[in-house]
Amino acid sequence: MPNSPMTPGIVPERLPEQAVTDNFSDLHAPFDRHEAAVAADRCYFCHDAPCQTACPTDIDIPMFIREIQTGAVEAAARTILGQNILGGMCARVCPTETLCEEVCVREAAEGAPVEIGRLQRFATDHLMDSNAHPFARAQSTGKRIAVVGAGPAGLSCAHRLALKGHEVTIFDNRSKPGGLNEFGIAAYKTTNDFAAREVAWLLQIGGITVENGKSIGDGLSLAALQNDFDAVFLGVGLAGVNALGLAGEDMEGVQNAVDFIADLRQAPDLRKLAIGRDVVVIGGGMTAIDAAVQARLLGALNVSLVYRRGRDRMAASPYEQDLAASKGVHIVTNARPARIIGEAGRLVAVEFEYTTEVDGRLAGTGEFFRLKADQLFKAIGQKLADTPDGPVIADGKIRVSGAGRTSVSGVWAGGDCASGGDDLTVTAVAEGRDAAEDIHATLMA
Amino acid sequence: MADLSTDFVGIKSPNPFWLASAPPTDKEYNVRRAFEAGWGGVVWKTLGEDGPPVVNVNGPRYGAVYGADRRLLGLNNIELITDRPLEVNLREITTVKRDYPDRAMIVSLMVPCEEEAWKRILPRVEQTGADGIELNFGCPHGMAERGMGSAVGQVPEYIEMVTRWCKQTTRMPVIVKLTPNITDIRHPAEAALRGGADAVSLINTINSITSVDLDAMSPEPMIDGKGTHGGYCGPAVKPIALNMVAEIARNATTAKLPISAIGGVTTWRDAAEFMALGAGSVQVCTAVMTYGFRIVEEMISGLSDWMDDKGYAGVDQIIGRAVPNVTDWQFLNLNYITKAEIDQEACIKCGRCYAACEDTSHQAIAMSADRVFSVKDEECVACNLCVDVCPIEGCISMRELQPGEVDPRTGKTVEKDYANWTTHPNNPGNTCAAE
Ligand SMILES: Cc1cc2nc3c(=O)[nH]c(=O)nc-3n(C[C@H](O)[C@H](O)[C@H](O)COP(=O)(O)OP(=O)(O)OC[C@H]3O[C@@H](n4cnc5c(N)ncnc54)[C@H](O)[C@@H]3O)c2cc1C
Ligand SMILES: Cc1cc2nc3c(=O)[nH]c(=O)nc-3n(C[C@H](O)[C@H](O)[C@H](O)COP(=O)(O)O)c2cc1C
Numbered sequence: 001m002p003n004s005p006m007t008p009g010i011v012p013e014r015l016p017e018q019a020v021t022d023n024f025s026d027l028h029a030p031f032d033r034h035e036a037a038v039a040a041d042r043c044y045f046c047h048d049a050p051c052q053t054a055c056p057t058d059i060d061i062p063m064f065i066r067e068i069q070t071g072a073v074e075a076a077a078r079t080i081l082g083q084n085i086l087g088g089m090c091a092r093v094c095p096t097e098t099l100c101e102e103v104c105v106r107e108a109a110e111g112a113p114v115e116i117g118r119l120q121r122f123a124t125d126h127l128m129d130s131n132a133h134p135f136a137r138a139q140s141t142g143k144r145i146a147v148v149g150a151g152p153a154g155l156s157c158a159h160r161l162a163l164k165g166h167e168v169t170i171f172d173n174r175s176k177p178g179g180l181n182e183f184g185i186a187a188y189k190t191t192n193d194f195a196a197r198e199v200a201w202l203l204q205i206g207g208i209t210v211e212n213g214k215s216i217g218d219g220l221s222l223a224a225l226q227n228d229f230d231a232v233f234l235g236v237g238l239a240g241v242n243a244l245g246l247a248g249e250d251m252e253g254v255q256n257a258v259d260f261i262a263d264l265r266q267a268p269d270l271r272k273l274a275i276g277r278d279v280v281v282i283g284g285g286m287t288a289i290d291a292a293v294q295a296r297l298l299g300a301l302n303v304s305l306v307y308r309r310g311r312d313r314m315a316a317s318p319y320e321q322d323l324a325a326s327k328g329v330h331i332v333t334n335a336r337p338a339r340i341i342g343e344a345g346r347l348v349a350v351e352f353e354y355t356t357e358v359d360g361r362l363a364g365t366g367e368f369f370r371l372k373a374d375q376l377f378k379a380i381g382q383k384l385a386d387t388p389d390g391p392v393i394a395d396g397k398i399r400v401s402g403a404g405r406t407s408v409s410g411v412w413a414g415g416d417c418a419s420g421g422d423d424l425t426v427t428a429v430a431e432g433r434d435a436a437e438d439i440h441a442t443l444m445a
Numbered sequence: 446m447a448d449l450s451t452d453f454v455g456i457k458s459p460n461p462f463w464l465a466s467a468p469p470t471d472k473e474y475n476v477r478r479a480f481e482a483g484w485g486g487v488v489w490k491t492l493g494e495d496g497p498p499v500v501n502v503n504g505p506r507y508g509a510v511y512g513a514d515r516r517l518l519g520l521n522n523i524e525l526i527t528d529r530p531l532e533v534n535l536r537e538i539t540t541v542k543r544d545y546p547d548r549a550m551i552v553s554l555m556v557p558c559e560e561e562a563w564k565r566i567l568p569r570v571e572q573t574g575a576d577g578i579e580l581n582f583g584c585p586h587g588m589a590e591r592g593m594g595s596a597v598g599q600v601p602e603y604i605e606m607v608t609r610w611c612k613q614t615t616r617m618p619v620i621v622k623l624t625p626n627i628t629d630i631r632h633p634a635e636a637a638l639r640g641g642a643d644a645v646s647l648i649n650t651i652n653s654i655t656s657v658d659l660d661a662m663s664p665e666p667m668i669d670g671k672g673t674h675g676g677y678c679g680p681a682v683k684p685i686a687l688n689m690v691a692e693i694a695r696n697a698t699t700a701k702l703p704i705s706a707i708g709g710v711t712t713w714r715d716a717a718e719f720m721a722l723g724a725g726s727v728q729v730c731t732a733v734m735t736y737g738f739r740i741v742e743e744m745i746s747g748l749s750d751w752m753d754d755k756g757y758a759g760v761d762q763i764i765g766r767a768v769p770n771v772t773d774w775q776f777l778n779l780n781y782i783t784k785a786e787i788d789q790e791a792c793i794k795c796g797r798c799y800a801a802c803e804d805t806s807h808q809a810i811a812m813s814a815d816r817v818f819s820v821k822d823e824e825c826v827a828c829n830l831c832v833d834v835c836p837i838e839g840c841i842s843m844r845e846l847q848p849g850e851v852d853p854r855t856g857k858t859v860e861k862d863y864a865n866w867t868t869h870p871n872n873p874g875n876t877c878a879a880e
């Protein structure tokens with residue numbers, strides 16, 4: 001008998017092929033020309049537009065929408081990509097409901113913002129489909145810069161530096177560039193291998209060499225980079241994962257959510273990816289939501305997302321919470337894990353204690369309950385992994401001031417690994433870009 | 446419910462909404478369906494002389510101008526008069542009029558500028574039982590090159606002459622349809638009156654090129670790589686038509702000349718506006734070509750509800766009601782002073798008013814760091830631009846300063862008496878002030 005959502009244990013092929021294909025297709029289908037025209041017509045071309053202010057990369061949104069309105073779609077794409085070279089990915093993954101679209105004046109007027117994200121995708125897809133790269137490098141400066149980490153921060157920084165005429169080498173410890181675009185973002189937000197296509201498109205600028213499988217701290221040292229290059233940018237993200245601090249975390253069936261998601265993103269055939277019948281996810285952020293939703297989409301029968309505080313404290317936006325609920329994820333709040341319960345070395349259940357908040361501090365109520373589980377995903381936050389000696393670390397991040405300057409001269413940092421910012425793709429892009437501008441100004445001074 | 450029935454120069458119809466002479470009225474099938482839908486009358490698509498009919502192009506004959514969401518704002522066409530044989534049209538007119546005796550049936554005509562040609566066709570039209578004729582002196586394309594249409598309408602002497610021929614030949618009321626492609630609409634209207642016209646109708650279409658195909662480098666509509674000027678109509682031309690109607694209605698010579706108004710009528714409100722400026726009936730073309738015959742339901746319900754609201758019992762009570770308030774610039778009250786006022790509750794903070802006033806007007810709107818927009822009374826000249834560009838209806842309004850208040854812009858106290866340019870001290874022609 002073939003597997004189904006009812007099959008016990010962690011097994012592949014719970015759903016028919018078509019169901020998996022449908023489940024992992026675009027969360028928001030791309031606009032066709034007509035839809036884009038209708039959506040673009042709604043923009044009021046606001047003065048000093050609130051949407052632009054809300055965009056961490058400061059895209060001139062009213063301008064690119066006006067360009068779409070007039071049929072100058074490539075110009076629209078250039079307006080976007082000139083500010084945000086990963087505008088294609090951001091169009092797919094930005095939580096627009098808490099960024100540009102949240103402050104759209106039509107949200108105030110009608111409770112329905114201009115669909116900025118989808119319009120942005122329309123424009124950037126249009127340009128990228130032609131595989132044209134709209135930017136050309138300035139004359140060579142002879143300067144060489146090392147970028148560590150090929151995530152959004154590193155890529156954005158490298159592109160801007162290459163544009164200015166510098167030679168860039170990106171070192172990344174993974175097998176492929178892209179960072180969490182390639183290994184973390186939910187599959188239904190970046191379909192058809194978009195992350196890899198975008199990196200290939202971005203590298204057309206020239207002047208950027210990517211060296212994968214190169215890890216700083218493991219064969220590569222910051223000191224050596226400082227020696228060999230004129231400047232160094234660190235965009236290493238948050239490669240470490242917080243632990244629950246409970247016995248049994250290494251039990252079979254217990255896994256970091258980010259590892260599950262990375263496997264999922266790299267799976268050649270999603271149907272072959274094994275998933276539990278009763279899945280429990282612990283956490284309240286984007287990673288928890290993505291793990292829970294994708295577990296459901298693979299065919300898990302019961303998926304519970306358990307968060308220790310109230311709903312309003314969840315890092316995932318109400319929009320993301322609703323998305324999870326609509327996919328059948330059971331959201332449990334005000335409960336914290338107390339015990340991982342196994343049988344014969346295999347996970348069978350997780351015990352939780354209800355909590356309350358007293359003066360902002362979490363306290364257990366002494367009341368316990370159990371959720372049956374054959375698979376548990378931990379998603380209680382990522383953290384800085386081992387970092388090279390040198391830059392000062394504060395509150396778990398590389399301390400930066402200004403446009404990503406670390407405490408070490410000649411070393412910049414940006415993205416999730418650096419202080420400030422929102423741990424979003426778009427902030428990583430902005431920080432990479434701004435650091436590049438600062439590096440350029442410093443080197444050319 | 447208000448009485449919408451209309452008597453226009455003796456032509457009766459259950460409501461003042463007629464279909465203008467155009468494709469919607471080119472054949473029996475259309476006109477029957479229009480009458481079933483509720484239209485009060487039709488002006489049949491222009492008939493030409495007996496003999497081989499004209500031929501139309503076989504490629505596109507329309508060009509379009511769009512607003513947001515591809516809403517059709519303006520349409521242009523290069524269509525000619527009817528391309529169906531005269532006897533077929535006359536036969537159809539006869540049977541439709543027989544089956545719909547309560548509806549207005551007007552026949553539009555355009556034959557060469559020779560007396561015999563008009564004398565030949567008029568008796569045949571009379572035989573159909575039609576209620577009246579409309580002389581098409583308006584078509585700006587195709588027919589004009591053959592000495593008809595606007596080629597006649599642009600020469601007041603011709604208008605007068607042809608109108609007189611018709612009045613001498615037929616007992617049917619004669620409506621003269623005017624072209625807007627002239628400098629002063631009063632001249633052709635006066636000519637029609639001198640020729641004995643019972644009424645004028647206006648406007649016909651405006652000469653235009655709507656767009657250029659930038660790949661083919663040809664005007665559109667494009668026929669085999671070439672285009673030509675066509676007649677423009679639709680909502681975009683309404684302001685031009687309203688003014689021309691008003692000019693005739695307030696001109697002493699033509700003040701009593703009945704007007705059937707045409708040009709961008711799309712809703713009951715447009716119709717009411719034309720009627721207020723003196724129109725006894727209105728004619729519609731582009732709106733039905735865009736939305737179909739059913740819009741007349743909205744026009745009927747809208748007009749009658751509004752009339753009920755206002756206590757107008759019949760259309761006679763609205764026709765021309767706004768004409769006394771159409772005046773010349775020099776008679777406008779310069780002591781009427783207003784200031785823009787922004788309703789902060791309604792404001793959605795788009796900042797359009799700010800951009801408009803700051804960049805192109807009088808720098809009279811202030812913008813705070815948290816996007817609160819407010820009017821600086823000391824700068825506001827009351828131009829109204831902010832009201833016009835604001836996307837929220839009613840958000841910005843113009844407050845009238847009361848006599849005795851000080852206008853912070855000029856520092857002068859608002860006077861209660863009316864005073865216009867003719868007596869203004871800055872007017873060099875104002876001899877009284879100089880004396
Ligand atoms: C599951 C998940 C879902 C998310 N969904 C969204 C979303 O929908 N929208 C959104 O805006 N944000 C989302 N985020 C956040 C977003 O992905 C990150 O904010 C963003 O990727 C940060 O970019 P970065 O370049 O700083 O780091 P990363 O993308 O993490 O890239 C860092 C790169 O550096 C490499 N690296 C690390 N250490 C070393 C080393 N020592 N030597 C060499 N290379 C190293 C890594 O392998 C990686 O390739 C999500 C995050 C996760 C985990
Ligand atoms: C408020 C206003 C005032 C204008 N004043 C003048 C004027 O003084 N002299 C002039 O030649 N044109 C004047 N124009 C006409 C414009 O120069 C222009 O020809 C017209 O607006 C058509 O162009 P547009 O609709 O594409 O803007 C004025 C237009 C506007 C809107």
Ligand code: SF4
Nearest residue numbers: 802825826828829831
């Ligand atoms: S009425 Fe004119 S001058 Fe006054 S605030 Fe509005 S745009 Fe400015």
